[in-house]
Amino acid sequence: MDNNIEFKDLWRKQSISQPNIDDLQTKLKHFKKTSLRKLILTNVLLIATCFFIVFIWYYYEPQFISTKIGIVLNVAIMAIYLVVYNRLFDAYKKMDDTDSNTEYLKKLIQIKTKQKFLQSKMLSVYFIVLGIGLCLYMYEYTAMMTLFWGFFAYALIILWGGFVWLYLRPREIKKENLKIDNLIDKFQRINDQLEADL
Amino acid sequence: MEFETIYKTYWDRIFRLCMGFVNDYDVAQDLAQETFIIVWQKLDTFRNESGIGTWIFRIASNNCLRQIEKEKRFPKSELPPHITEEKQYSLEPEIKFLYKCIAELPETERIIISLELEDVKQADIAKIVGLSEANIRVKIHRIKDKLTQKFTENG
DSSP, rough: OHHHHHHHHHTTOOOOOOOOOHHHHHHHHHHHHHHHHHEEEEHHHHHHHHHHHHHHHHOOOOOOOHHHHHHHHHHHHHHHHHHHHHHHHHHHHTTTTSSSSHHHHHHHHHHHHHHHHHHHHHHHHHHHHHHHHHHHHHHHHHTTTOOOHHHHHHHHHHHHHHHHHIIIIHHOOOOOOOOHHHHHHHHHHHHHHHHOOO | OEEEEHHHHHHHHHHHHHHHHOOHHHHHHHHHHHHHHHHHGGGOOOTTTHHHHHHHHHHHHHHHHHHHHHHSOOOOSSSSSHHSSSSOOOOOOOHHHHHHHHHHHOEEEEHHHHHHHTTHHHHHHHHHSOOHHHHHHHHHHHHHHHHHHHHHHHH
């Protein structure tokens, strides 16, 4: 039985309202503005962190090299984190929308897999460097305290670090990975639909 | 080709493709608009290797596939009730049923059958989806069988 003509007929009867092209133009302008704003914001943030580092350096005049290394480490890792995330976002945005569905799906899966790897690795590196940076930074100031308070301060930091490393970090990674795994699964399933019967 | 001409020529076809994919008027409207935003951004990179239609349908179908990612971000149940409220469109039940059936198919089949119903040549469908023409022919045949069966069951 061939219902081809009937289907095509029904298909075309769908009610459609074509939005005025002016509406679309407004959206386009808005879109342009927001992408530009995002770009500016990222750069302003990066420059602001650089200024912040210089400011602390000059204003507090740390004596110990450990304090300076601590500051640099902390700010550097924050900046790196920001850059890595932005680049990942860019890779995503730069995907070629004009590929065939098969190619497009494969690239989506690739990017998502890369994102998963980066996210879990990056998050661990971020916490390690931040922890080391903080300990180095604190040294100059704890050295001025009595031995008891110095130990107390470090004990607190290590306790907090342990909590972040053992509880917050795995939880965050698990949450993020679950989201990405779900998506990869879905994209993979769609890809399998295409590869079936080949 | 001028963007405005493309928009006027292809809006209906792109909208129907999106509607077949999601079977939700508002979401389809958004998807179609997004498609044209991408078309507008990429228009200067378009080289006449494939027809403009094939090119636009590729963008639209890829954008529909990306929709899966957004689905998770805005689960419908979390939206305020007035947004999910179904609008009253005076459509024949058969039209609604066809779109419902198509939206229930696996994602790639939705795209393939929508393109077929849009009278896109099978060779072009093959180029859009990235499969061989023979494969597309078989798939279209099977999808139509499925739809026919659903229509027969529905009376």
